[in-house]
Amino acid sequence: MISKFLYGIILALMVTSISAQEINYGEMPVSDYKKPQEYILKEVNVIGIKYLDENILVNLSGLVIGKEIVIPGDDITKAIQKLWDQGLFSDAKIYVSKIDKDSVSLEFFLQERHRLSELEIIGLKKAKESDIREKLELKRGMQVTENLINKSERIIKKYLYDKKYLNSVIDIVQSDDTVAGLNNVKLKIHIEKGEKVKIKEINVHGNTVFADSKIKRAMKETKQVDINFFKGSKYVDEEYENDKKLIISKYNSEGYRDAEIIIDSVYEVSPKRIAIDLHISEGNQYFFRNIDWVGNTKYTSAGLGRVLKVKKGDPYDTELLYARLNIDEDAVSGLYLDEGFLFFNATPIIMKVETDSVDIQMRITEGERFSLNKVIIRGNTKTNEHIVRRELRTKPGKLFSKSEIIRSQRDLSQLGYFDPEQFGIDPININQAEGLVDLEYSLVEKSTDQLEVSGGWGNNMFVGTLGLRFSNFSARSVFKKGAWRPVPSGDGQTLSLRAQTNGQYYSAYSASFVEPWLGGKKPVSLSVSAYYTIQKKTNYLFEAGSEYMKIFGASVGIGKRLKKPDDYFTLSNSLGYQRYDMNEWDYFIFQNGTSNNISLTTTLSRNSTDQVIYPRMGSSFSLTLQLTPPYSLFKGDDFWKMSGDEIIALDARNQEIDDNNAGLPSGTIADARTKTTILDVENAEKYKWIEYHKWKYKGAWYLKIWKDLVLATNTEFGYLGYYNEDVGYSPFGKFELGGDGMSGYSLYGVDNISLRGYENSSLTPRNANGMKLGNVYEKINFELRYPVSLKPQATIYVLGFVEAGNAWSDMDNFNPFNIRRSAGVGLRAFLPMFGLLGIDWGYGFDEIPNAPGAGGSQFHFVIGQQF
DSSP: OHHHHHHTOOOSSOSOOSSOOOOOGGGSOOOOTTSOEEEEEEEEEEESOSSSOHHHHHHHHTOOTTSEEEESSHHHHHHHHHHHHTTOEEEEEEEEEEEETTEEEEEEEEEEOOEEEEEEEESSOHHHHHHHHHHHOOOTTOBOOHHHHHHHHHHHHHHHHHTTOTTOEEEEEEEEOTTTOTTEEEEEEEEEOOOOOEEEEEEEESOSSSOHHHHHHHOSSOOOSSSOSSSOOOOOHHHHHHHHHHHHHHHHHTTOTTOEEEEEEEEEEETTEEEEEEEEEOOOOOEEEEEEEESOOSSOHHHHHHHHOOOTTSBOOHHHHHIIIIISTTOHHHHHHTTTBTTOEEEEEEEEEETTEEEEEEEEEOOOBOEEEEEEEEOOSSSOHHHHHTTOSOOTTSBOOHHHHHHHHHHHHHHSSBOGGGOEEEEEEEETTTTEEEEEEEOOBOOOOEEEEEEEEETTEEEEEEEEEEEEEOGGGTTSTTOOSSSOBSSOEEEEEEEEEOTTSEEEEEEEEEESSGGGTSOEEEEEEEEEEEEEEEOTTOOEEEEEEEEEEEEEEEEEEOOSSOTTEEEEEEEEEEEEEEESOTTSSOOSEEEEEEEEEEEEEEEOOSOSSSOOSEEEEEEEEEEOOOGGGGSOTTTTOOOHHHHHHHHHHHHHHHHHHTTOOTTOOSOOOOOOOHHHHHHHHHTSBOOOEEEEEEEEEEEEEETTEEEEEEEEEEEEEOSOTTTOSOSSSEEEESBTGGGGOOSSSEEEEOBTTSOTTTTSOBOTTOOBOOOEEEEEEEEEEEEEEEETTEEEEEEEEEEEEEEESSTTTOOTTOOEEEEEEEEEEEETTTEEEEEEEEEEOSOOTTOTTSSEEEEEEEESOOO
């Protein structure tokens, strides 16, 4: 009977089944467990699944069609285990569906885990609920597993913990979703966040070296309740543990190498408050004594000591020592890494501790020098490779150099074509036998072309602007088929087109082109520009009259990158021509006539900023001198004075006009000519060829204070001088200070300088006739900036500023301490398509003579410029 039972076991399911479901054994083929047989696997069918791919599941099981398997045997057991290990199923079975001689067909029965159909969060306000949904990342159709439930609870707990809710209760309930169909469940998350818990007090014991306040300040995140609005009081385990390490680091930095927190406790003092007790053992203070170097052959011990900048008698600070060896820009490791010692290592070893002194031995492993084999560039999907390579200091065959890599990264960032936040530079394929290494630059292109469509109010008029700027243009591809996508690009050239208009009242058109590497061999730039402006007067009905000023200008310039004093310097020279045509234009010292301006402009500049849009470090400055020929030195005294005959002829002309119009009814004009004064004629002759020398200075410094918080300091100065005192100042090229700076465009032949908190041009001195006389100005500005987003799609940062400046009629009146002050806040957004946009609110603190209300609260809009 027993023997018959053992030999008669029916194998309806040839498997180790994980779950306990009933199988109809009577309908399955039979097999004997004591007599395993080999079969050829003919086919595998999968049933019970809805979302997963059958072929992938068969592959995951390890079973292969056409291969031999043993039934019963480990093949089936292992297949079950592999499917179960995926964590995708609540039930998994394998059974024989058919045996045909030496072939066998199997059937997988798999029950998928529940899928999420709906998520409901109960107990939180909308804002916090939205935050939690974003952190959970639970999507419809996701598998609901025990691990997912536990992970969700941990995420919610941590979120509330960080918000000072230390005693929250989370309950996650599953329920079948009969509407969504089989295997779908709803999740309801019930949240009781409880009361906020803050740190009432932090008590420090055993400290004599540092006051309690200094120790508490060393803790960056763990703060007790006080009036600090910028750092709230909250307790987070992980941050508290880090803050305890910071306390010990503070002691270590002063030489207390044995300092430790021997006991600490966190305890509840009320339902909403906790307290922290810290018991510190400070130990003794230690100092560096002797620092010896071993293993160094490239540099002398004395030379390395000078670079280390750690002297005998300095407090024993291991963090400082490590930074001076490896981290700082001028660290010891930089000496070696700049000379190809890729595997340089310096290990400080304590050789002796005696009373309060520590002797250190620096054990140097210099290693072999490495040269660059290949320099690989990836990610330049738009910019041609030769444009990238010409900016690199790292060339195949040169020694590996850390400083050259950093400088190459900076120069690539200055191009503005790549996202500086996603730069990747990695040494790869290191061949130690030959001393070669490949260097790979990973770049991410960003959009640089800009479209400016804007309208603004300034100088008592509304001006609409349409501008196009292509910053990575390719002139040589203009006639290539397929290059217009949408414009030829990739060669690093800049093409700008701009038009502004106020209808009949004002129109301005400009075009410019810049080739940064003329000839492609050296960093010598060529720039060409031209512009045309016309402005007319209007009557009380805003109809344009016959009075106008027309300005035509063109320039060509050459710039060169210098090698001395260092290669951050550039020198550029340009030759420009401007022509001013005026008819009854009474904004200048003369109203009728033509003025010509031929000038040579030289600019010496230096720019070491780390990137263009949001610099965190470095500086930039420029000193510009613009000169015209001193025409008056080659002419006689009072060359502009009219002769007696000329005065007689002018009087006759004016009399003729009066005679022609005499006796006519009011408003009727027979002779439309305008009478001209002697002064007007003489001024037109005096300024027919404009002469001046113009000096401008701009400087900016950037300091990274904390993380991405940056202090930007800007200074400016300008002076418009003359050669001949009798001729005096040029009527053109003056400085107008105040307001938003009119986004950089010139309406009346002047330089518009912004100073927020005041109305446009309100800080410019005027004469009794209201004529602006800004021949000297200065400005200083401090901005504290912090980024909201540094993504290539949009660089956004907020700022707070204080600034001051003023303008004067001449150097005799110049007083650098007589300045107008303002402060305010603002927002900047750099959008690749539109350039820099922003809004500022500023408050001007000083009253402006003869301009009540020019200061005070002012809003300013920014388009395409930085203050």
